[in-house]
Amino acid sequence: MARMMVATYLMFIAYLHSSLSDDGHEMEEFLKREYSLTKPYQAIGVSGSSHWELMxxxxxTTxxxxxxxxxxxxxxxxxxxMPCHLKDWxxxxxxxxxxxxxxxLNGDGLAVWYTKERMQKGPVFGNKDFFTGLGVFVDTYPNEEKHIEAQKKRYTPRTQRIFPYVLAMVGNGSITYDHERDGRPTEIGGCNAMVRNLxxxxxxxxxxxxxxxxxxIDIDGQHEWRDCLDIPGVRLxxxxxxxxxxITGDLSDNHDLISLKLYQxxxxxxxxxxxxEEEVTIPSVDNMELHRNYYEGEGMSGIAIFFTVLFSMLGLFLLIVVGLVVYSHWNESRRKRFY
Incomplete structure (x- = not known):
């Protein structure tokens, strides 16, 4: 039975690497060992002896x-x-x-990168903020829930997430990753993925x-790929x-990388x-306005709250004034009756 499952999985991989791309164009794939990281991890981190460097x-380990x-x-x-000069990968x-x-009670997650910068420590899953390129994050801790509690639920997310959560972000060097909202403002797509302690x-x-x-993602032990995101118009x-x-903070986990295999x-x-097909020089996404709409929507929500409070206070003030006038007239009438 186990052999049959393995054979089925290999057949699926072969299908995944078939001669047709998603849009029907003929396609071939080749393993690029110089960009791949596999066992036995010989000489990693040793200057000049490996294609990979630790930080x-x-x-x-073995x-x-x-x-x-x-x-x-x-x-x-x-x-x-080595920088990668492949057009499709x-x-x-x-x-x-x-x-x-x-x-x-665990955190914080790991990230896979394709970026202009390398070997720079930072707060975004151990890499620098304001990065240039692609980041795919496996986020294991819901910071946004704590942010909502701290803000007394003044902010309501568009959709509820279940963590761990996988998301992708494209940065152009001027976009920050929002930790308090788990990258939601700059997310181009994502899915939940229960990947811990399996x-x-x-x-x-x-x-x-x-x-x-x-x-x-393939996380269920069934040797089956599950769709997470599919975004056209991504320019890298x-x-x-x-x-x-x-990266870990007050909470922690072992974050282990067993292999990276890159195919041309x-x-x-x-x-x-x-x-x-023009040459791409700056990372972008064709529907990047989605991010701007998100911020505008959030800003409008804040403005709506402001005016709601303002008009409520004005209405209350008006009621108090009217009440005082009515009371004054009533009190004046009452004194005239007695005199």
Whole structure:
């Protein structure tokens, strides 16, 4: 039975890497070992001896690259030394998040990166804020719930999330990641993913082809990919670096990276398509106005609250004035009756 399941999974992978892309164009894929990170992790971190470099509290064991141990206030990362100049690619991430924390008493999560910058510590899952490129985050702690409580529920999220949660963000160097709202203002798509303390393997699948970003997850132990997000119009420049990072705060987890496998996708384009495809220099998303609408909606909500309070106070003041006038007239009439 186990052999049949493995065979089925391999057949599914073969189908996933079939000769057709999502939009029907012919496509081939090739494993790029220079951008892949697999066992036995030989010479990682040794200058000039590996394509990968460790940072912070990350360490290599025989079974994984541990980005952070299950300890407070740790952050670590592993970064490719070589920029990737592939136009279309696919990244398969084998990872594991586990620790002693129960329910939401764990944190904070890990991230997979394709960015212009590398090897820079920071608050965004162990990487710098205001990054340039793509970040795919496996967020294990709901900061937004605490923010809502602190603000006495003045802010109401558009949709309720279940954590852990996977989301993607495209940064252009001027966009910040909002920790208090778990990246919601800049999220281009996401899904819930119960990935902690599982006995079976967990995988993340990131595909970028023909300016379309697709993320899928395999976390149920059934060797089946589940859709997470599929966003057209994502524009990522070539020449950026792949990496993975993680961070812990007051709460912690082991964030383990077992493998990163990068595949080059060769998509056959017509001559006209090649001519129409302009070179991308700044990361962007065609429907980036969604982020602006979100902020505007939030701002309008604040304005609405302000005017509601203002008019309520004016109405109360008017009622008090009218009440005083009525009382004055009533009191004057009462005195005239007695005299």
């Amino acid at each position: 912070g509290d990350a360490m290599v 079974d994984q690259v541990r980005l952070t141990p299950d300890m407070q206030s740790k952050q670590g990362a592993v970064w490719s030394r 696919e990244l398969q991430v084998h990872f594991k998040i586990h620790g002693q924390g129960k329910k939401n 006995k079976h393997d967990t995988f993340l699948f990131i595909r970028y082809v023909r300016r379309r970003l697709t993320v899928m 420049p070539m020449g950026y670096y792949f990496g993975a990072s993680a 996708l060769t998509v056959l384009r017509s001559k006209q398509e090649e001519e129409d």
